[in-house]
Amino acid sequence: METHRIPTGIAGLDEMLHGGFLSQTANLIEGAPGTGKTTLGMQFIQHGIVHCAEPGLILTFEEFPEQYYQDAASFGWDFRAHEAANHLRVIMTSPEVSRADLQQISGRIETMVHQLGLKRVLVDSLSHFERLTTDPVELRQIIFGFVNGLKRLGLTAVLTRENAALLGETSDSEEDLAFVMDSYVVLRYVEIQSAVHKALLVLKLRGSDHDKDIRRYTITGSGIEVRARFEGTRGIMSGTPTMTHAEAFAAAFLPAGSGGKQPVS
Amino acid sequence: MANSDDLATGLMDDMDPRLLELIQTRINSFIKWDLVRFFHENPHTTDTAANIARYTGRDVRTVEPELMALARDGVLQMDDLSGLRVFTLAGNSEMRELVHVFIKACDDRQFRVKAIYHVIRSLR
Numbered sequence: 001m002e003t004h005r006i007p008t009g010i011a012g013l014d015e016m017l018h019g020g021f022l023s024q025t026a027n028l029i030e031g032a033p034g035t036g037k038t039t040l041g042m043q044f045i046q047h048g049i050v051h052c053a054e055p056g057l058i059l060t061f062e063e064f065p066e067q068y069y070q071d072a073a074s075f076g077w078d079f080r081a082h083e084a085a086n087h088l089r090v091i092m093t094s095p096e097v098s099r100a101d102l103q104q105i106s107g108r109i110e111t112m113v114h115q116l117g118l119k120r121v122l123v124d125s126l127s128h129f130e131r132l133t134t135d136p137v138e139l140r141q142i143i144f145g146f147v148n149g150l151k152r153l154g155l156t157a158v159l160t161r162e163n164a165a166l167l168g169e170t171s172d173s174e175e176d177l178a179f180v181m182d183s184y185v186v187l188r189y190v191e192i193q194s195a196v197h198k199a200l201l202v203l204k205l206r207g208s209d210h211d212k213d214i215r216r217y218t219i220t221g222s223g224i225e226v227r228a229r230f231e232g233t234r235g236i237m238s239g240t241p242t243m244t245h246a247e248a249f250a251a252a253f254l255p256a257g258s259g260g261k262q263p264v265s
Numbered sequence: 266m267a268n269s270d271d272l273a274t275g276l277m278d279d280m281d282p283r284l285l286e287l288i289q290t291r292i293n294s295f296i297k298w299d300l301v302r303f304f305h306e307n308p309h310t311t312d313t314a315a316n317i318a319r320y321t322g323r324d325v326r327t328v329e330p331e332l333m334a335l336a337r338d339g340v341l342q343m344d345d346l347s348g349l350r351v352f353t354l355a356g357n358s359e360m361r362e363l364v365h366v367f368i369k370a371c372d373d374r375q376f377r378v379k380a381i382y383h384v385i386r387s388l389r
Contacts, residue, residue, distance in 0.1 A: 065307060091309040094316040100347040108311055
């Protein structure tokens, strides 16, 4: 049976996800500050409203709605107009209150979902749940209950999570959190020959196959654009990749234009 | 002949009577004014006093009694959410409209001067 896909609107990412996220799932976007987690989430919301007739909700634990309006406007997305047309709600709230609200019968979020026909939600960011407990097991249970509450309402969720490390691997606790999610997309800074690039990897997509390539991406004036996979390097997710043996040989011994591939720049 | 205090009062009372009543009886402190502005800008926010204090950059000990007073006066709504005391902008459309008119009126410097005058008087 064909599974219903929820496209993100980011062509390269949808290709990696074989069409998009699965409907009514929780999808974690994890990355360092400035890697574009919120931009990816906003693009997911914008695409749903404009191209899929799927109204969206943004639950923000960090920024004021005004900040989202401004950030969205910089990509040409009019979130203020979407709100006025009841296609979007941007709600500044806290993890404890939104969690308690979801646990209620006919809570505010549930009422809003039914009244506006909301289909997509961006939760920005899960990192704030860490304020609720220092016990990683309890934190996992809290987040598990929270994402199940969103799924129960029929929402497809993108949840961001900050990784404090600018370069390198995730910590054990971050990987632990990925178990309660249906998909896990990692955004990373990568240093190659004294320049910083951005890399994207779909680590997990429960219930579906997905591309395992590590792809380069950029944040342009119209949002995130996922480009080709990194070639000729290994150890990309370490943040400081090295050239493969073949690329290192070509770089060292073959003159430019001789047919050997040049190192990734 | 009217004394200068009466004259000032007369000048300062020259505003929409609904707004004058709102300032004199409900938005009668600068913290309440800030809180009302916050909820006007975030009409879907429902949160605890501690979090609202954080959002507005104030101390919860200062903010909580003001939130409770605004709730008592019908500007905000106070609910119990699984043991959490939470505040949101009152759902009453008349009150929401009045708050909107007040915030829009604050764009005018003359109005702000009058509003500040009344808030200071009520703080005496």
